[in-house]
Amino acid sequence: MPTIPAIRVPADFEHEFRGASRSAAEVAANLARTSKAFVVEIDRWPRVRHRLSASAFQTLAILEGAGEPLAAHVIAEQLLVSSASMTSLLDTLQRRGLVERHPHPDDRRKILIHLTDEAHGIVNEMLPVIHAVITAAVADLTEPERERLIRAMTTIWSRLGEIAGQPIPTPKTRRKRRGVAH
Numbered sequence: 001m002p003t004i005p006a007i008r009v010p011a012d013f014e015h016e017f018r019g020a021s022r023s024a025a026e027v028a029a030n031l032a033r034t035s036k037a038f039v040v041e042i043d044r045w046p047r048v049r050h051r052l053s054a055s056a057f058q059t060l061a062i063l064e065g066a067g068e069p070l071a072a073h074v075i076a077e078q079l080l081v082s083s084a085s086m087t088s089l090l091d092t093l094q095r096r097g098l099v100e101r102h103p104h105p106d107d108r109r110k111i112l113i114h115l116t117d118e119a120h121g122i123v124n125e126m127l128p129v130i131h132a133v134i135t136a137a138v139a140d141l142t143e144p145e146r147e148r149l150i151r152a153m154t155t156i157w158s159r160l161g162e163i164a165g166q167p168i169p170t171p172k173t174r175r176k177r178r179g180v181a182h
Contacts, residue, residue, distance in 0.1 A: 006030055010177065018172045031156070038137065045129050050122050055079060055089055057126065060098060060115060064123040069102065069112035098122070 007029040013022040039054070046057035062078050063070060076086035090113060093099040098119040104110035115123075138146060 007033060012177055016175050016177050018175065027156075031153075038134075041133055041137070042130050045133070046122070046126050049126065052122070055081065055085075056093060056098075057122075059089060059093060060119050060123050061127065063099070063113060063115045064120060069114045071104075071110055072113055075113065093119075 007026060009022055009025050009029070010016075011022075013025060014020060043054040043057070046052040047054075050057075052060070058079055059075055062075050072086050072090060073083060075090075076083055079086070081089070090099060090101070094101065098116055100114045100116060101111045102114055104112050141149065
């Protein structure tokens with residue numbers, strides 16, 4: 001299988017964007033591309049085999065992983081979706097016979113979401129496939145390389161968290177690229 005070349009930015013990148021880092025831009029571009037490809041491939045299997053969107057399968061996996069029925073807002077928080085989106089998703093899953101809504105045994109105001117036997121079967125079938133895809137994707141990395149990658153991504157994640165709380169910096173004027181007419 002041919003190796004996909006890394007995304008590279010032009011040699012004059014740092015001239016065009018004063019204060020920017022060429023290698024940082026390349027890291028970001030390659031990380032984003034790889035992340036998207038990972039998600040697409042992981043989501044492909046439930047979509048092809050069971051016509052489930054990524055969010056629908058993730059909902060089933062969250063419920064299965066919890067080992068007990070959950071309130072809709074708990075699932076929505078884990079999926080990072082609004083309550084309206086969660087309601088729509090649960091309506092679809094219920095119509096397909098994959099979840100059921102039942103009153104909470106101790107609080108009549110609450111509704112709990114239960115997986116059906118069919119949904120348990122789908123999750124039990126798909127999770128090993130997804131983990132096989134993940135394992136195959138990183139098969140060429142040694143354990144130390146995997147650990148370094150985890151540490152690097154954790155460092156980036158932490159730094160993004162710090163940056164998120166800061167005001168947007170004043171942009172520096174973008175220079176014209178050398179030899180390129182604008």
